[in-house]
Amino acid sequence: xxxxKTNFDYPLIMGVINLDEQSFYExxxxxxxxxxxxxxxxxxxxxxxxxxxxxxxxxxxxxxxKASEELVKLKKYVPHLMRHFPGTCFSIDTYHSxxxxxxxSEGFQILNDISASSLDDKLLKVCKSHExxxxxxxxxxxxxxxxxxxxxxxxxxxxxxxxELGLEKLKYFGISQVFLDPGFGFGKSLNDNFKLLKNLTKFxxxxxxxxVGLSRKTMIQKTLDVSAxxxxxxxxxxxxxxxxxxxxxLRVHDVREAKEAVKIWSVYAAV
Numbered sequence: 001x002x003x004x005k006t007n008f009d010y011p012l013i014m015g016v017i018n019l020d021e022q023s024f025y026e027x028x029x030x031x032x033x034x035x036x037x038x039x040x041x042x043x044x045x046x047x048x049x050x051x052x053x054x055x056x057x058x059x060x061x062x063x064x065x066k067a068s069e070e071l072v073k074l075k076k077y078v079p080h081l082m083r084h085f086p087g088t089c090f091s092i093d094t095y096h097s098x099x100x101x102x103x104x105s106e107g108f109q110i111l112n113d114i115s116a117s118s119l120d121d122k123l124l125k126v127c128k129s130h131e132x133x134x135x136x137x138x139x140x141x142x143x144x145x146x147x148x149x150x151x152x153x154x155x156x157x158x159x160x161x162x163x164e165l166g167l168e169k170l171k172y173f174g175i176s177q178v179f180l181d182p183g184f185g186f187g188k189s190l191n192d193n194f195k196l197l198k199n200l201t202k203f204x205x206x207x208x209x210x211x212v213g214l215s216r217k218t219m220i221q222k223t224l225d226v227s228a229x230x231x232x233x234x235x236x237x238x239x240x241x242x243x244x245x246x247x248x249x250l251r252v253h254d255v256r257e258a259k260e261a262v263k264i265w266s267v268y269a270a271v
Contacts, residue, residue: 008209011243011262014091014251015048016215019055019073036077037084044088046255052112053077053103054093064119067096074103082107091135097122104130110179114139114186116166124173133177135211136166140187150189156199159183163206179249181211185218193219197238200245209248214238216253236261243269 017039043051055073056065074092081090091110092103097120100111104126110133117123127134138159140150152158159182170178180203182196203210214220220234221227236257239250243265252258 008248010266011247012049012249013047013255013258013262014050014052014211014249015043015046015255016052016054016251016253017043019053019077033076033080037080040081040085040088043255044085047259048255050089050091050110050249052091052093052110052251053081053108055099056094065096067098070094070096070099071102074099078103078106091133095119095123097126100132101126101130104132109133110135113137114183116162117169124170124175128174131177133179134170134175135179135181136163136170136208137181138162138183138186150187150192152188152192155188155192155195156202159196160203163203167206167208178208179211180206180208181213181251184212184214190219190222193217197241197245200242200247204246210246211249211251212242212247213251214242215251215258232257240265 017036019036040051053074055070081088086107089110090103090108091112092100092108093112093114094100094103095113095115100113100123104111111123111127112135113123114137115123116136116139124134163180167178182200182203184193184196188196197212197214200210200212215235216228216231220231220238224231224234226234232254235252235254239247239252239258239261242250243262250258250262
């Protein structure tokens with residue numbers, strides 16, 4: 001594999017498709033092959049640069065999945081993906097090396113690991129063996145207990161320290177293509193999520209593309225007192241703020257709306 005190629009002159013959109021019925025936003029879920037393929041096709045037509053496939057939920061309180069459970073789901077869909085959408089960049093959202101190896105072997109290019117390899121010590125070897133992009137995301141604990149660990153003395157500094165250590169580890173394994181994700185909603189308070197959003201530029205000196213996952217999350221729901229289904233307008237506002245703070249990739253449920261936000265911001269930024 002040649003790896004993921006882009007110069008990031010223009011912000012990218014990563015569309016999200018979930019295969020787990022527990023995923024927090026119902027409209028992101030695909031429960032059968034036809035629905036799944038239609039959703040992928042729609043996101044491509046709307047302009048997704050990357051499509052992130054999630055075989056299990058990582059919502060607050062979610063239990064850890066088993067690799068075997070994820071593989072059962074993925075093997076129903078992945079072969080069809082690669083036949084029908086051969087030019088599309090796919091990302092696998094997993095913390096299991098066996099799952100990562102399967103998807104990367106099938107042609108996926110990005111490993112989106114919420115655990116920073118803490119849940120499976122073989123993940124980084126698998127990532128390197130496929131010369132895949134690795135998404136290094138900050139999370140305390142795991143999805144089931146992460147909201148028990150939301151106290152920080154200085155969240156921006158502590159996540160910066162986490163990125164430094166993580167990048168050193170990735171360098172040791174020979175992984176050179178890395179996206180940084182501060183992990184909005186993963187073991188953070190409402191106030192700290194917004195503090196992160198306001199200080200994204202402080203992570204730019206690592207010279208890695210910065211990915212943010214804000215779409216319809218609890219920080220938006222709580223601020224506006226709305227459900228996930230009602231959080232699109234707030235999401236768009238947050239996306240523009242993230243772009244202004246240097247975000248390179250928006251991980252989203254609503255591709256068309258995010259592309260429009262990027263276009264408006266890009267014209268504004270160029271004036």
